[in-house]
Amino acid sequence: MTEAACLAALAGSDQHDKARACQELVSVGTPAAVPALAALLDQENISDYARSALEGIKDPSASAALRKALGTAKGRQLAGVVNSLGVKRDPAAVGDLQKLALDAKSGVASEAVASLGMIASADATKTLQKILADGPADLKAPAAHAALMAAESLAKSGKPKDARPLLDAVVRAFPEGHLANVAKTQAVSLGAKRS
DSSP states (O other), X not given: OOHHHHHHHHHSSOHHHHHHHHHHHHHHOOGGGHXXXXXXXXXXXXXXXHHHHHHHOOSHHHHHHXXXXXXXXXXXXXXXXXXXXXXXXXXXXXHHHHHHHTOGGGXXXXXXXXXXXXXXXXXXXXXXXXHHHHSOHHHHHXXXXXXXXXXXXHHHTTOHHHHHHHHHHHHHHOOSSHHHHHHHHHHHHHHHHHO
Protein backbone atom coordinates (compact mmCIF):
# COMPACT_ATOMS: atom_id res chain seq x y z
CA MET A 1 0.00 0.00 0.00
CA THR A 2 1.44 3.38 -0.94
CA GLU A 3 1.40 6.38 1.33
CA ALA A 4 -1.14 8.06 -0.95
CA ALA A 5 -3.46 5.06 -0.69
CA CYS A 6 -3.04 5.06 3.08
CA LEU A 7 -3.92 8.74 3.31
CA ALA A 8 -7.02 8.15 1.18
CA ALA A 9 -8.07 5.37 3.56
CA LEU A 10 -7.53 7.65 6.56
CA ALA A 11 -9.87 10.20 4.95
CA GLY A 12 -12.60 7.55 4.63
CA SER A 13 -15.04 6.35 7.25
CA ASP A 14 -14.22 2.62 7.49
CA GLN A 15 -12.42 1.96 10.79
CA HIS A 16 -10.83 -1.27 9.55
CA ASP A 17 -9.37 0.50 6.52
CA LYS A 18 -8.05 3.29 8.75
CA ALA A 19 -6.40 0.78 11.07
CA ARG A 20 -4.79 -1.06 8.16
CA ALA A 21 -3.59 2.24 6.66
CA CYS A 22 -1.99 3.23 9.98
CA GLN A 23 -0.23 -0.14 10.13
CA GLU A 24 1.16 0.43 6.65
CA LEU A 25 2.24 3.97 7.50
CA VAL A 26 4.55 2.58 10.19
CA SER A 27 6.88 1.61 7.34
CA VAL A 28 5.91 3.90 4.46
CA GLY A 29 4.84 7.05 6.32
CA THR A 30 6.57 10.36 5.72
CA PRO A 31 5.99 13.80 7.23
CA ALA A 32 3.11 14.19 4.74
CA ALA A 33 1.12 11.64 6.77
CA VAL A 34 1.57 13.36 10.12
CA PRO A 35 -1.44 15.74 9.99
CA ALA A 36 -3.85 12.93 9.07
CA LEU A 37 -2.46 10.68 11.80
CA ALA A 38 -2.52 13.47 14.38
CA ALA A 39 -6.22 14.00 13.68
CA LEU A 40 -6.86 10.40 14.80
CA LEU A 41 -5.11 10.62 18.17
CA ASP A 42 -8.32 11.38 20.07
CA GLN A 43 -10.43 8.70 18.38
CA GLU A 44 -10.86 5.84 20.81
CA ASN A 45 -10.90 2.93 18.35
CA ILE A 46 -8.09 4.12 16.10
CA SER A 47 -5.72 6.18 18.26
CA ASP A 48 -3.41 3.25 19.08
CA TYR A 49 -2.89 2.60 15.39
CA ALA A 50 -2.25 6.28 14.67
CA ARG A 51 0.28 6.50 17.51
CA SER A 52 2.14 3.45 16.21
CA ALA A 53 2.38 5.06 12.79
CA LEU A 54 3.67 8.31 14.31
CA GLU A 55 6.24 6.33 16.31
CA GLY A 56 7.53 4.92 13.02
CA ILE A 57 7.91 8.28 11.31
CA LYS A 58 11.38 9.57 12.16
CA ASP A 59 10.67 13.18 11.23
CA PRO A 60 10.46 15.73 14.11
CA SER A 61 6.94 16.63 13.00
CA ALA A 62 5.69 13.27 14.30
CA SER A 63 7.01 14.01 17.79
CA ALA A 64 5.60 17.53 17.58
CA ALA A 65 2.16 16.13 16.77
CA LEU A 66 2.34 13.83 19.79
CA ARG A 67 3.45 16.69 22.06
CA LYS A 68 0.57 18.82 20.80
CA ALA A 69 -1.87 15.99 21.61
CA LEU A 70 -0.80 16.15 25.26
CA GLY A 71 -3.01 19.22 25.56
CA THR A 72 -6.12 17.62 24.09
CA ALA A 73 -6.03 13.86 24.68
CA LYS A 74 -7.80 12.42 27.70
CA GLY A 75 -7.81 9.13 29.57
CA ARG A 76 -6.45 6.12 27.73
CA GLN A 77 -5.57 8.19 24.68
CA LEU A 78 -3.48 10.56 26.83
CA ALA A 79 -1.69 7.59 28.41
CA GLY A 80 -0.93 6.29 24.93
CA VAL A 81 0.44 9.62 23.73
CA VAL A 82 2.66 9.83 26.81
CA ASN A 83 3.96 6.32 26.13
CA SER A 84 4.62 7.12 22.47
CA LEU A 85 6.72 10.13 23.42
CA GLY A 86 8.82 7.80 25.53
CA VAL A 87 9.12 5.29 22.70
CA LYS A 88 10.30 8.10 20.41
CA ARG A 89 12.70 9.25 23.16
CA ASP A 90 11.66 12.83 22.51
CA PRO A 91 13.77 15.17 24.65
CA ALA A 92 11.51 18.10 23.74
CA ALA A 93 8.68 16.38 25.62
CA VAL A 94 10.54 16.21 28.94
CA GLY A 95 9.06 19.43 30.35
CA ASP A 96 5.49 18.32 29.67
CA LEU A 97 6.20 14.81 30.94
CA GLN A 98 7.73 16.22 34.14
CA LYS A 99 4.53 18.17 34.79
CA LEU A 100 2.37 15.12 34.18
CA ALA A 101 4.61 12.94 36.35
CA LEU A 102 4.44 15.35 39.27
CA ASP A 103 0.68 16.01 38.96
CA ALA A 104 -1.27 13.36 40.85
CA LYS A 105 -4.46 14.51 39.13
CA SER A 106 -3.08 13.96 35.62
CA GLY A 107 -4.07 10.31 35.65
CA VAL A 108 -0.91 9.45 33.72
CA ALA A 109 1.83 10.05 36.30
CA SER A 110 3.17 6.48 36.12
CA GLU A 111 3.18 6.55 32.31
CA ALA A 112 4.99 9.90 32.32
CA VAL A 113 7.59 8.53 34.74
CA ALA A 114 8.16 5.51 32.47
CA SER A 115 8.57 7.77 29.45
CA LEU A 116 11.11 9.90 31.30
CA GLY A 117 13.07 6.71 31.91
CA MET A 118 12.98 5.86 28.20
CA ILE A 119 14.14 9.35 27.22
CA ALA A 120 16.94 9.32 29.81
CA SER A 121 18.08 12.90 29.19
CA ALA A 122 19.75 14.88 31.97
CA ASP A 123 16.50 16.68 32.85
CA ALA A 124 14.50 13.45 32.71
CA THR A 125 16.90 11.66 35.03
CA LYS A 126 16.89 14.57 37.50
CA THR A 127 13.11 14.24 37.74
CA LEU A 128 13.39 10.51 38.39
CA GLN A 129 15.94 11.16 41.14
CA LYS A 130 13.65 13.80 42.67
CA ILE A 131 10.70 11.40 42.73
CA LEU A 132 12.86 8.67 44.27
CA ALA A 133 14.14 11.06 46.94
CA ASP A 134 10.96 12.84 47.98
CA GLY A 135 8.16 12.07 45.55
CA PRO A 136 4.80 10.48 46.26
CA ALA A 137 5.03 6.95 47.63
CA ASP A 138 2.89 5.51 44.83
CA LEU A 139 5.35 6.82 42.21
CA LYS A 140 8.55 5.58 43.81
CA ALA A 141 8.40 2.04 42.42
CA PRO A 142 7.56 3.23 38.86
CA ALA A 143 10.37 5.81 39.19
CA ALA A 144 12.78 3.10 40.30
CA HIS A 145 11.91 0.95 37.29
CA ALA A 146 12.29 3.97 35.01
CA ALA A 147 15.61 4.89 36.63
CA LEU A 148 16.93 1.36 36.09
CA MET A 149 15.89 1.53 32.44
CA ALA A 150 17.49 4.96 32.03
CA ALA A 151 20.69 3.82 33.73
CA GLU A 152 20.94 0.83 31.40
CA SER A 153 20.36 3.06 28.38
CA LEU A 154 22.97 5.57 29.56
CA ALA A 155 25.52 2.82 30.20
CA LYS A 156 24.95 1.35 26.73
CA SER A 157 25.43 4.76 25.17
CA GLY A 158 28.80 5.22 26.86
CA LYS A 159 27.65 7.43 29.77
CA PRO A 160 28.22 5.29 32.87
CA LYS A 161 28.94 8.36 35.03
CA ASP A 162 25.42 9.62 34.25
CA ALA A 163 23.93 6.23 35.13
CA ARG A 164 25.50 5.91 38.59
CA PRO A 165 23.42 8.64 40.34
CA LEU A 166 20.23 6.96 39.14
CA LEU A 167 21.32 3.62 40.56
CA ASP A 168 22.33 5.25 43.84
CA ALA A 169 18.91 6.94 44.04
CA VAL A 170 17.16 3.58 43.58
CA VAL A 171 19.20 2.01 46.38
CA ARG A 172 18.49 4.95 48.69
CA ALA A 173 14.74 4.73 47.97
CA PHE A 174 14.64 0.92 48.20
CA PRO A 175 17.55 -0.21 50.39
CA GLU A 176 16.25 -3.80 50.52
CA GLY A 177 14.69 -6.11 47.98
CA HIS A 178 14.65 -6.72 44.28
CA LEU A 179 14.99 -3.12 43.06
CA ALA A 180 18.05 -2.53 45.24
CA ASN A 181 19.59 -5.79 44.06
CA VAL A 182 19.08 -4.90 40.40
CA ALA A 183 20.53 -1.41 40.96
CA LYS A 184 23.56 -2.84 42.79
CA THR A 185 24.14 -5.39 40.02
CA GLN A 186 23.98 -2.66 37.39
CA ALA A 187 26.40 -0.53 39.45
CA VAL A 188 28.87 -3.43 39.63
CA SER A 189 28.55 -3.80 35.86
CA LEU A 190 29.32 -0.10 35.44
CA GLY A 191 32.46 -0.53 37.51
CA ALA A 192 33.55 -3.44 35.33
CA LYS A 193 33.04 -1.38 32.18
CA ARG A 194 35.36 1.34 33.49
CA SER A 195 38.28 -1.03 33.93
